[in-house]
Amino acid sequence: MSKKDRRRVLAQIWGTPTSHDIDMVDEGDQIVVFSNYRGVVGWWMEIFKTYYPNIKCKEKGDTIKIKPTVGVTIKLNKTTRLMKVYGKDHWPWFVDTFEILLDIGNGDAVELPSEGGSISENSVTRYLQLNKDDEEVQDLLDRIPEGGGIMHHEFIMRLWKSLLDDWFGVGAAVYIVTPRIDSERLFQIMLLMIRNKGTGFKVTLMTPAKQIDGERFDKIMERTRRRIKEVQGQQGARLVSDVKLEWVMLSLNVQHSEFSTNFIAAHKDEEGEVLTTTAHFHKSHFHHQQKDNVSYCRLSPHDLRKNYLLPLNIGNNVF
Template structure:
């Protein structure tokens, strides 16, 4: 299996809903899984004991060694909080089993003592300058006049992030539609996806293949480079290769020529939509710009018929 295929497989496994944020690196001869949660090692041990009743754990110093299967060795370090998976059969075991272990951790395993969010998630949240606060989202929506109105660019940017975060957070089907999107907005969209991994959301970005004489592919490449370069407060990469791969697998990108802007979501038979004259671009979000904004709650049928189908977004939506 190629490195690219292995990375794609790891990204799919990382996308399994988990109650705690983890990350993983494929080093070829071993896979390293890490988390910044205090007590994560006890969490892993509980999972292994549920999945492998009667499994033996050998402890020496700070390292706990487990052999869950022939040709597979797992070492848990209580100090570094690292899990190292090695052995001649470690890759097939990881592919076949690790997702099931995460499922157990999300349901049956004992919860860890609460000590806040992981460093990784906090780093993303700090970068977004966004706190998940349902009341704040509603406060922003309440500021929009009935029937819509002209709003300042800073307000629109804040509402754009907050609504997307809210929709991702409840596992909605989300649609981002704009004739112009720059690397900054695409970068934020991807961070919002990572922040809400595990909720089961779906997301579609609809934008022309060519914008302002530049191909969208170039904007995507610029965004990917930025995701790889940005560091957290601890000087580690904000987004690992596995998380980036998961984003690229999850984000559904469609191309169509049009000149309208909206973000919309569907969940449990109800639809929401924010329409605006603002492009999702620095020319509208980083300058003294004012644009029309309107927010509506509509039926799933109206969202599909009046907004999605005219842009050829999925005949089988809903």
């Protein structure tokens, strides 16, 4: 199996809902799983004992060594909180078993205490400059005049991020429609996806293959992927690992069409929401003293599909 295929498999496993953030790296001869939570080693041990009731472990210093099956060895370090999975059969065991182990761990999911929070998730939150205590979505929506109005670029950017975060967080089907998007906005969408992994959301980005300013979307995506690999979080580590980036690429549904409207929308159960604006999701509207129309409404999923999605040939298979 190629490195790309192995990364895709790990991305699918990483996408399993967990009560806290973990990450994983494929080093070829071993897979390293890590988390910043203080109680993660005890959490792993409870999972292994549940799935393997007769499992034996050897403890020496800070290291716990267990052999879940023939050809597989696992080492847990209580200081670094690293789990190393190796042995001649470590890959097939990991592929066949690890999602099951994560599901067991979520059977009684409890948010574990952390030191400074989860490195990945909290860094993502800081990078996004999201603080829901100060910036509740409803407070922002209440500032939009009835029937819509002209709003400032900074307000539109805060509302754009907060609404998407809220919709991803409740597991909605989300649609982002714009004729022009830049790598910063695309990067923020990806971080919002990572922040809300496990909620079951679906996201579709509709944008022209050739943007209205002439730039091709595939170039924007290429620049975004390079940017993701360069941005660092705490302690000099990458903000987004290769596995998380692969999961985003697998989860983000990109469609291309020609149009000139801008909106974000979502539906879940029997409720739908739409935020329309004249602002492109691009730095030319969000980084300058720009003012644009903004309008927000709640509507039925049927009307969302009929009036907003079907005219753009999206949403045909989601209702």
